[in-house]
Amino acid sequence: MSRRRPVSFSLAVVLLLSPVAPFLTAQPNREKVVWNYDGGLQMMTDGSVPSGPCFRLDGRATAPGYFDNLKRVDTSSGTMMHRGNDIVTEFPDQLHLSFLMYDIPCDMGFQNAGAPSYLTVAMVSKLRLSFYWKHGVTLRPVSGVVAKHFETRRIQPYAVELASELPERFEWEFEFDLAGHGVPVTDSLVVILRTPDGHIAARAAARM
Numbered sequence: 001m002s003r004r005r006p007v008s009f010s011l012a013v014v015l016l017l018s019p020v021a022p023f024l025t026a027q028p029n030r031e032k033v034v035w036n037y038d039g040g041l042q043m044m045t046d047g048s049v050p051s052g053p054c055f056r057l058d059g060r061a062t063a064p065g066y067f068d069n070l071k072r073v074d075t076s077s078g079t080m081m082h083r084g085n086d087i088v089t090e091f092p093d094q095l096h097l098s099f100l101m102y103d104i105p106c107d108m109g110f111q112n113a114g115a116p117s118y119l120t121v122a123m124v125s126k127l128r129l130s131f132y133w134k135h136g137v138t139l140r141p142v143s144g145v146v147a148k149h150f151e152t153r154r155i156q157p158y159a160v161e162l163a164s165e166l167p168e169r170f171e172w173e174f175e176f177d178l179a180g181h182g183v184p185v186t187d188s189l190v191v192i193l194r195t196p197d198g199h200i201a202a203r204a205a206a207r208m
Contacts, residue, residue: 035072037208043097046104047193047202053117054106057202059099061189063092063180072208081185081208091180095189096148097131102155102171118169121152126196131178134188134205142189144179 040062048054070083081088103118131142155169178189188207195201 031076033074035074037067037070037072040067041189041206041208043099043189043191043204043206045202045204048106049119049123049195049201050199052123053119054104055101055119055202056104057099057101057191057193057204059097059191059204061095061097061178061206063095066092089185091183091185091187093179093181094144095178095180096175097178097189097191098149098173098175099191100171100173103169118167119172120168121170124152124170124172127201128194128196129174129176130192130194131176132190132192133183134190135184135186139190142178144177146177147174148177149173149175 040060043057043059043061045057046054047057068083070081070088073080073082101119101124131145132139133142151173153171153173155171157166157169185208188205191204192200193202
């Protein structure tokens with residue numbers, strides 16, 4: 001999911017014209033919304049392992065200098081991406097994508113009976129990430145994907161004295177470089193996390 005923070009917003013006014021005032025005419029819609037992408041493109045989603053734990057995938061795509069002062073401007077006449085006075089039409093040549101993955105409580109619809117379960121090192125080691133550019137309904141694999149970093153960190157329980165009696169919990173951090181050369185900003189970046197049997201455990205999308 002992308003980080004879209006509106007920095008200006010004006011509501012269109014609807015005038016209900018009565019029959020006794022036929023000389024009045026509706027004014028053009030001047031609604032304008034601006035989204036600020038300073039800091040990168042955010043992606044966040046919740047997922048679950050079949051008959052297992054639920055988790056959150058929290059990520060961000062960055063590129064040196066690319067997202068600085070980058071804004072999306074939506075008006076009644078269309079959408080434009082601006083960086084200062086420059087119009088931006090393509091993603092940078094390379095994106096750096098970083099993710100943090102950690103347990104969250106399951107929603108009622110996904111809650112399993114019995115005690116809550118948590119992601120394990122064995123579970124996560126079997127999951128597979130895929131990266132796509134989405135244009136309309138068409139998905140095409142991202143080229144030039146390079147794994148840069150992977151780390152497993154044990155989460156220390158608050159009740160340290162009970163650590164030996166509690167299940168181990170972890171969080172995972174991983175980073176990739178992705179090729180973005182020539183990709184229009186109208187495309188979306190999609191990340192899919194699958195189990196070994198092809199089940200989609202999580203799907204995150206970011207759109208500018």
